Amino acid sequence: MLGLPSVWGAVAISYKFACPLAQQTGLGARIVSSAVFFAVGTGLIVHARHGLLRELREMRAVAGAAQSVLLRPLPSRIDGLALAAGQLSADRGASIGGDLYDVVATDHGVRIVMGDVRGHGLAALATVGAVLGSFREAAHDESELGGVLRRLERAHARHLRQRSRDEHPAAGGAEPENPLAEEFVTVLLLEIRQDGAVHALNCGHPWPYLLRPGAARRAEQLIGGDPMPPLGPFPLPPELAPVRCGRILPGEGLLLHTDGIEDGRDARGRFFPFQDALSEVVGHRTVVPTAVVQAVYARLLRHIGGPPSDDAAMLVLRNDRRRVPVQHGDPLGRTVHTVP
Structure with missing residues (x-):
């Protein structure tokens, strides 16, 4: 979980000091900088979501394997x-x-x-x-x-x-x-x-x-x-x-x-x-x-x-057995029959 903030921070610092546009203070430059940070953050979140979903699928697969062994x-x-x-x-x-x-x-x-x-x-x-x-x-x-x-x-x-x-x-x-x-x-x-x-x-x-x-x-x-x-x-x-x-x-x-x-x-x-x-x-x-x-x-x-x-x-x-023999003293008193 600490990896995502670290990556986002590294990208932000690199952009701030390496990109000339980040040094400008005009409205257009600020909008572009905000869009860059938003895109990077969105990409990191999507990547994290895919990782969590992959882990969830693996956990469910393990649970299914445990079920197949126990039940x-x-x-x-x-x-x-x-x-x-x-x-x-x-x-x-x-x-x-x-x-x-x-x-x-x-x-x-x-x-x-x-x-x-x-x-x-x-x-x-x-x-x-x-x-x-x-x-x-x-x-x-x-x-x-x-x-x-x-x-x-x-x-x-x-x-x-x-x-x-x-x-x-x-x-x-x-x-x-x-x-x-x-x-x-x-x-x-x-x-x-x-x-x-x-x-x-x-x-x-x-x-x-x-x-x-x-x-x-x-x-x-x-x-x-x-x-x-x-x-x-x-x-x-x-x-x-x-x-x-x-x-x-x-x-x-x-x-x-x-x-x-x-x-x-x-x-x-x-x-x-x-x-x-x-x-x-x-x-x-x-x-x-x-x-x-x-x-x-x-x-x-x-x-x-x-x-x-x-x-x-x-x-x-x-x-599904073919025949059940009558037992002496059967308490249910049911007759014998066969499955067709």
Whole structure:
């Protein structure tokens, strides 16, 4: 920033002492001198503007690269499931925030994580990276879903301890903006088995929605009881038994989301009618994950009339498996059918 005034000053001094016109005191000479200084100053400002825009583009490219690593693009299909996901960031100009999600196919079934770090924007990226990195390994290594959740808890605790050391005054860090005791992340872990059964562990996160085109209730929330507290403030209980919260038949869909969608308000303070919007989007048509994500976001932005006040992530999948066998004692009592 000091370079521009220095250049402008050097040009002014050179013109003043080297140009004969600058020595004259007439009105015409003064007008010419003013025009020269104005042109030089304008050129310097334009040059600075181009430099700042170039730096901004580079910063956005770095942010996009970080997003592709942390929230890597999901495949369109995985183990018989069609997928699509999206995210709206509350930070203006940012494409990344404090929401996280991923889907992996394992020997134990398709495992999904959806989470929401306290806060949003770039400040939450380190926590997102710690949780997602742990999930991507633990999902394959742990035979039980409870083991995956414990690995996420340990990764989050290590991350907080490291932050505490980095931000301690003895390490040269400033006073932390947010006390570490208040740091937490909500997590929903799902395991979708070959028969379509959905098993879940929930730490303070919204439950998913089952999407059934043509049914009387086209969007129904799958609730598996009271969720546990978010990761961070309290330790996990000794026993972690996943709950079966539903079953997806071929052609049906499942939607996971963060609370930034349900908490969206319009100018009159009314919440976004999420379930009604889902029922309208699904209708009697086939569940198309990409179309559902785009349609819900369009309705959300139209409802709030501007950018969201919180990060809003969404993940939609559709069961494209050919046949789901009837299970003895299936609580949903639905018959077997095949996808045409």
